[in-house]
Amino acid sequence: MTIRNEAGISRVDEPHMTDDLVARIRARLRKDSHLRCLESRLTIEQSGGTIVVSGRLYSFFLKQVVQEVVRRTPGVLTVVNQTEVAPRPK
Numbered sequence: 001m002t003i004r005n006e007a008g009i010s011r012v013d014e015p016h017m018t019d020d021l022v023a024r025i026r027a028r029l030r031k032d033s034h035l036r037c038l039e040s041r042l043t044i045e046q047s048g049g050t051i052v053v054s055g056r057l058y059s060f061f062l063k064q065v066v067q068e069v070v071r072r073t074p075g076v077l078t079v080v081n082q083t084e085v086a087p088r089p090k
Contacts, residue, residue, distance in 0.1 A: 021075045022046050028073055034065050049077030056084050
């Protein structure tokens with residue numbers, strides 16, 4: 001399901017119902033060996049060429065990998081990386 005807020009940003013809750021750019025980003029995240037199991041924990045919002053990524057990851061390294069995968073996706077002009085870094089639950 002895609003939900004648009006008053007600022008025109010789409011919130012993507014179900015990856016199979018996304019627009020083309022968000023679907024391509026999710027596919028690229030799933031292909032990355034570091035992120036394949038974590039992609040479903042991320043929320044991806046789009047407003048034109050601006051992509052906002054949020055969610056919780058286990059390291060700053062993973063946060064940077066997400067940012068670079070999104071940044072290198074054709075059609076992405078700006079990445080706002082709002083992912084939080086928190087230790088793995090024990």
